[in-house]
Amino acid sequence: MDDEDQGWYYCLSDHTVRQGKQARGLDRLGPYPDRATAERALEIAAARNKSADEADDRWNN
Template identity: 45%
Template sequence: MSDEYWFCLEHHRVEGEHGCRNADRLGPYPTEAEAARALQTVEERNEAWDNDPAWNDDALED
């Protein structure tokens, strides 16, 4: 068994190497705990990117 973990988007649970298909999972993560908070990590990253002053979608609207 691998020492990597994934978060299954279909079943909302942490899986090991042999879980659902990769298209339905986030990861891999090095620990089970990190995989368990995958959705929070995605939310935090999206928030950071949405508020990144170096990224300016408004310039594309001109």
């Protein structure tokens, strides 16, 4: 069993946090190191998207 099998994931289909790969790959975000971080998955993804969008804007301008 590798580390990802024991990591924490956020399930997009039912908005739960689970340990291990219990949801389809397209339905999960992670792995995260712990439950608390996985619970913040949507916030983390939004921050990463914002940062990438800002980098794109700087590149294009």
